[in-house]
Amino acid sequence: MSKTLYWIQGGSCGGDTWSLMNADTPDPIELLTAFDIDILWHHALSATAIDDLAALNRRILAGDQPLDILCVEGSIINGPNGSGRFDMTPQGPRKDFIHQLAQRARFVLAVGTCASFGGIGADSEIMASGLQFSKWEMGGLLGQGFRSGAGYPVINLPGCPCHCDVVVGTIGPGR
Numbered sequence: 001m002s003k004t005l006y007w008i009q010g011g012s013c014g015g016d017t018w019s020l021m022n023a024d025t026p027d028p029i030e031l032l033t034a035f036d037i038d039i040l041w042h043h044a045l046s047a048t049a050i051d052d053l054a055a056l057n058r059r060i061l062a063g064d065q066p067l068d069i070l071c072v073e074g075s076i077i078n079g080p081n082g083s084g085r086f087d088m089t090p091q092g093p094r095k096d097f098i099h100q101l102a103q104r105a106r107f108v109l110a111v112g113t114c115a116s117f118g119g120i121g122a123d124s125e126i127m128a129s130g131l132q133f134s135k136w137e138m139g140g141l142l143g144q145g146f147r148s149g150a151g152y153p154v155i156n157l158p159g160c161p162c163h164c165d166v167v168v169g170t171i172g173p174g175r
Contacts, residue, residue: 003035003068005171006060006105007042008098011087011121011128012074015161016112017044023164026172035172040067054090061100069171070105072098075114075121075128076141086126095141102131102142106149109157111167116156132156 009017021044026034028045039045040056048056059065076095077087084093091097102108110116110131121128122135129140132154138144146153157166 001036002038004038004040004066005042005069005071006040006067006101007045007071007073007111008094008101009043010072010074010094010098010115011077011126012112012114012119014044014073016073016115016167017042019159019161019164020167021164023168026168028168031168031172037069037171040065057091057097060104063104066106067101067104068106069109070101070107071109071111071167071171072102072115072131073111075119075126076131077121077126077128078141079125079127082127098131099141102146102148102154104149107152107155108142108146108148109155109170111157112162113158113160116154116158119160130154130156 020028060067078084078095079086084095087094089097113119115130117130117133117135118128132140132142132146134140157170
């Protein structure tokens with residue numbers, strides 16, 4: 001049975017995506033094929049119409065579409081004043097959507113330093129945090145007690161960008 005993967009970008013440069021594209025053993029296509037991974041969404045790899053993406057998102061949040069691996073690239077933008085309104089989707093603050101996706105995922109990966117700890121925006125008015133850390137302190141968007149559907153805390157893959165071998169090695173072998 002194939003595993004599903006949803007990759008979402010928060011506030012960042014996209015360097016973790018491009019690091020992943022540099023993987024060569026296996027390369028990204030071999031990774032997906034060898035480990036039977038179905039990409040539900042990735043901002044640089046998916047050719048999904050906006051209405052189809054909205055329908056997919058509704059299915060995931062309703063529990064009708066399984067989500068095995070959620071990869072978050074980039075910091076969680078919490079500003080101004082904790083509202084998240086500096087980083088919006090058509091449905092509201094992106095931080096809220098990422099939080100909802102994390103509740104549905106079997107595994108949650110923070111890909112890169114920004115997603116892990118908040119990156120350079122952690123000390124600015126954008127109030128950036130990571131998924132489970134705010135700089136070096138536990139907390140972040142999901143809080144220190146968060147556990148994924150498989151019972152794990154956020155799996156942090158820091159690096160700026162995270163090395164492609166680390167991302168491939170973490171995504172690939174998992175069951």
